[in-house]
Amino acid sequence: MRGWFRPVPGTTGGVAVALRRWSAVRTGPTGDAILDIIERYYPKRGEVYVTSGMDGDHGKVSHHYGLHHRSSPTAAIDFGVGANARMGRDLAKWIEDEFGDLCVELIHTTPFADDDGFYVKNGKKIASYGAATDAAHADHVHLAMSAAQVAKALERLAGRTGGAAPEPARKRAPRKAAKKASTPRKTATPKKSLPATAFHTVRPGDTLTAIAGRYKTTVPALVKLNPVITNPDLIQVDQRLRVK
Numbered sequence: 001m002r003g004w005f006r007p008v009p010g011t012t013g014g015v016a017v018a019l020r021r022w023s024a025v026r027t028g029p030t031g032d033a034i035l036d037i038i039e040r041y042y043p044k045r046g047e048v049y050v051t052s053g054m055d056g057d058h059g060k061v062s063h064h065y066g067l068h069h070r071s072s073p074t075a076a077i078d079f080g081v082g083a084n085a086r087m088g089r090d091l092a093k094w095i096e097d098e099f100g101d102l103c104v105e106l107i108h109t110t111p112f113a114d115d116d117g118f119y120v121k122n123g124k125k126i127a128s129y130g131a132a133t134d135a136a137h138a139d140h141v142h143l144a145m146s147a148a149q150v151a152k153a154l155e156r157l158a159g160r161t162g163g164a165a166p167e168p169a170r171k172r173a174p175r176k177a178a179k180k181a182s183t184p185r186k187t188a189t190p191k192k193s194l195p196a197t198a199f200h201t202v203r204p205g206d207t208l209t210a211i212a213g214r215y216k217t218t219v220p221a222l223v224k225l226n227p228v229i230t231n232p233d234l235i236q237v238d239q240r241l242r243v244k
Helices: 029-041 085-102 131-136 147-161 176-181 183-187 208-214 219-225
Strands: 049-052 072-080 105-108 118-121 140-146 199-201 240-242
Touching: 029 072, 029 085, 029 140, 029 147, 072 147, 085 105, 085 118, 085 140, 085 147, 140 147, 208 219, 219 240
Parallel strands: none
Antiparallel strands: 049 072, 072 140, 105 118, 105 140, 199 240
């Protein structure tokens, strides 16, 4: 089940507005600092929401789980935009324009003819991450930064808005709701369990019923986890769906 946190009122640069997030999202100190950038300075921060931090399945090695870039610890955050391509491009373009040179990774694919997507890898702009990865990042913006980069970005943005750099990221209380997401696994056989948050990329021939059966859930549950689904009989190839 998903749990939202209501935004705190505030619309001016430097005033934090808490982003909505899925209940299972977990973040550490560097991840919280990345969120501070968006919460304090992104003009349209009320639109986006957080779908993943240290949680979920991102492969064995990922900045989501914490690595290092130039000896500084890293973290990665996924910002959901669903089917709203304009919203995703706005966020990715703002990041690229304001502190694109301070990103370890930036991945977002758009359908617009006047841009080629937003791709940064190991601190350098690239043309693509490959067809599969590009397609998987059409419904969210992936941002990875190091703690040192975050500090520089906050200082830069504070200077541009005429205010002092904000304090380091706020400590966030543990999310009790995140435990609730893993409750169904208690009755499962111990052969193989899914992480608290899991995603499925729609392949040719997939149906919501088949996907629900594969992940031992129901169609109504999938629709509730994915508000972008307005018609359960209509899903698109390469669409990234949350299944847990």
